Amino acid sequence: MKQLTFKQFWELSEIYTAPLNLFIILLGYAIAKFQLNSLPSPEFFLFVLIIVMFHITVNVFNHYMDYRNASDENYKQQTNIIGRDHLDLRFVRNFYLFNLIVSFLLGLLLVWRTNWVIGALGVIGFYIGLFYSYGRRPLNSLPIAEALTGTASGFFITVVSYYLAVYQTHVVTLPMIGKVFLISLPLVLMMFNNLLANNTCDLEEDIENHRKTLVYYLGKPLAVKVLLSVYVFSFIWLFVLVIAGLAPWTVLFLLFLFPKNWQSLKKYRALQDKKTTFPIVLKAMSAIMVLYPVLYFIGSLFA
Structure with missing residues (x-):
């Protein structure tokens, strides 16, 4: 096999989740705009492409x-897109290597146009991204996977975006x-909650494939309680940010989401299933x- 169909590319690359990263980048710029009334630099848009x-x-x-x-043959042949669609393993490897080289070269260009701070943050980001599933003890098999990946995506991308919006003037x-x-x-x-819910639904499969995530140590009932507690805390945190002057009052409109989402999450609390209730968590x-x-x-814009 020498090419991918669009459907295979869609699932293999999970490109449909990429817009979430763009919204994370938007937050970094919005913070710069709110605090310092900054404008995006050309390097900011280069960063978007790299991400x-x-x-x-x-x-x-x-x-x-x-x-x-994978040790589970059922996972390899029925669940994983590579085995299920009989994708050529060498082609898949070359495909990710091509994208890795391009993103790395673009990253070097970004560092050249900025400074070593971006380089240091980039190295950490590349490390977490690649070693999430690589090595004798990949990050996705450890109990720190949820927190580490959540921080890398939610904070690292935001802070680089913020930095690129303000570094030339501040x-x-x-x-x-x-x-x-x-x-x-x-x-x-x-x-964090998305990964926690995913690993809760996949607990038996992860155990079969020797992945001991946080859910392995917490157990499903406690993992569900942690997810719901984190969800509630995130809304309380919005009040803290607004009161402290760190966020505009407009973020409080998110509170209107809480009642409907909380009601829908009751289905997940009753059953943790990848096909039926995990999408509810993902949506919320x-x-x-x-x-x-x-x-x-x-x-x-009104600050």
């Missing part, structure tokens, strides 16, 4: 490594980065990941 390319790289690589490392300090972390926490928590968390940056950006 999309690396997003494709990581997802293809994860499918590739999950297939290579000196970025640690207190400024600390504020960005506090502001990005709702995104970190929603990404993704709504916040999309609307929070949008509402923050709208509020920044």
